[in-house]
Amino acid sequence: MxxxxxxxxxxxxxxxxxxxxxxxxxxxxxxxxxxxxxxxxxxxxxxxxxxxxxxxxxxxxxxxxxxxxxxxxxxxxxxxxxxxxxxxxxxxxxxxxxxxxxxxxxxxxxxxxxxxxxxxxxxxxxxxxxxxxxYGQNRTPTVAGTVVEGSPAATAGLQAGDRITALGGRSVDTFGDMARYTQLRPGERVTVAFERDGEARKVDAVIGTLVERDRFGNEYRIGQLGIGPGEPVLEKVGVLEAPWVGITTTASIMQSMVDGLGQIITGRRPVSEMAGPIRMAGISGQRLMMGPTExxxxxxxxxxxxxxxxxxxxxxxxxxxxxxxxxxxxxxxxxxxxxxxxxxxxxxxxxxxxxxxxxxxxxxxxxxxxxxxxxxx
Known part of the structure; x- marks a missing residue:
């Protein structure tokens, strides 16, 4: 093209x-x-x-x-x-x-x-x-399926089988909750609350930073702990439940927006990451090329x-x-x-x-x- x-x-x-x-x-x-x-x-x-x-x-x-x-x-x-x-x-x-x-x-x-x-x-x-x-709702639990060797999670002492219960004092119910929290906080120190063999524990970890480029050349700084999910769980959603899932997902996305805005205001994230209409137009074109769902x-x-x-x-x-x-x-x-x-x-x-x-x-x-x-x- x-x-x-x-x-x-x-x-x-x-x-x-x-x-x-x-x-x-x-x-x-x-x-x-x-x-x-x-x-x-x-x-x-x-x-x-x-x-x-x-x-x-x-x-x-x-x-x-x-x-x-x-x-x-x-x-x-x-x-x-x-x-x-x-x-x-x-x-x-x-x-x-x-x-x-x-x-x-x-x-x-x-x-x-x-x-x-x-x-x-x-x-x-x-x-x-x-x-x-x-498509259903991803309800993959917060149990660590794998812990990448040398990752922030491994350095902090986390092991496969640990169930993460909270990050930075914020409870996490699904692996998606964990991913959204860490992706927004590259380089930040966070307290990880988890359970091992039924015992509640806490450790501090510094979230790693991964710089990625998508197929359109856009560059992103993404936070990662180095924990992989276990067996994925995709639950079917009924007609009556779907609106509530839409509400909770919208609320979760808004929480991420509040977090991102707070990071920019406090200087933890550069203002250069704020996108305007030109970049949004580019992203819109890219998503349109990726298909109707995206x-x-x-x-x-x-x-x-x-x-x-x-x-x-x-x-x-x-x-x-x-x-x-x-x-x-x-x-x-x-x-x-x-x-x-x-x-x-x-x-x-x-x-x-x-x-x-x-x-x-x-x-x-x-x-x-x-x-x-x-x-x-």
């Missing part, structure tokens, strides 16, 4: 992932708004100039825009980024004002705002639950990412709105408009700085800066 078709495939895959997920995220806001009688003035599928559109009987303008990367919903009364009432809102007739976002009770506004991220989580739960129903699983992962990121307590994001609503609930009065305005300016600046940083990371991962330096030199 030549370079140009590969780029086009990556762009197509990225649009197929991000576009529907952001659209469904906004659809969550829209449906919650309708539930509480809020009029949606505009629902844009895509960004930029309108290519085509129509106005439905409720007065909502449905726009199809030329940049197919998501969309947005604009409610009546939601007249500025901070969703603060304005003089224009106060001048509306009482009947029209009742249909606006700002006229609703605090808890109703909070549900409308939270509905977007919740929709992303529901999408992931449905996908992961369906996978469990089709691609759909990526959709679930990115959907969880979108929900998680949007719940961060940063003004401009949904989580920032919810934080302000929480403060309002505690104070029993809205946050002052000037405070909200400066908070949203700061949040916007932080988001733009983050986008710039991850874009620089993405370009660096493709060798742009190295090549540029070579040309200049």
């Amino acid at each position: 030549t370079e140009i078709p590969a780029i086009l495939l990556a762009l197509l895959a990225f649009v197929l992932v991000i576009g529907p997920l952001v659209f469904l995220h906004e659809g969550g806001h829209y449906l919650a708004g309708r539930l509480f009688g809020v009029k949606a003035e505009e629902f844009s599928i895509g960004f930029g100039r309108e290519v085509a559109g129509f106005t439905d009987k409720r007065g909502t303008r449905w726009r199809f825009s030329w940049i197919p990367l998501g969309g947005f919903v604009r409610f009546a009364g939601d007249m500025n980024p901070a969703s603060e009432p304005t003089a224009e809102w106060l001048q509306l007739p009482a009947a029209e004002r009742e249909k606006t976002f700002q006229a609703k009770k605090l808890w109703q506004r909070a549900i409308i705002v939270a509905a977007g991220p919740v929709t992303n989580f529901i999408i992931a739960i449905l996908i992961l639950g369906a996978f469990a129903l089709i 691609f759909v699983f990526l959709i679930a992962l990115i959907s969880i990412n979108l929900g998680f990121i949007n719940l961060l307590p940063i003004p401009v994001l949904d989580g920032g709105h919810l934080l302000l609503y929480a403060v309002e609930a505690v104070r029993r009065k809205p946050v002052e408009p000037q405070v909200v305005e400066w908070a949203f300016r700061g949040g916007l600046a932080a988001i733009l700085a983050l986008m710039l940083m991850v874009t620089v990371n993405d370009l660096g991962s493709y060798g742009v800066w190295k090549n540029l330096a070579g040309l200049i030199g």
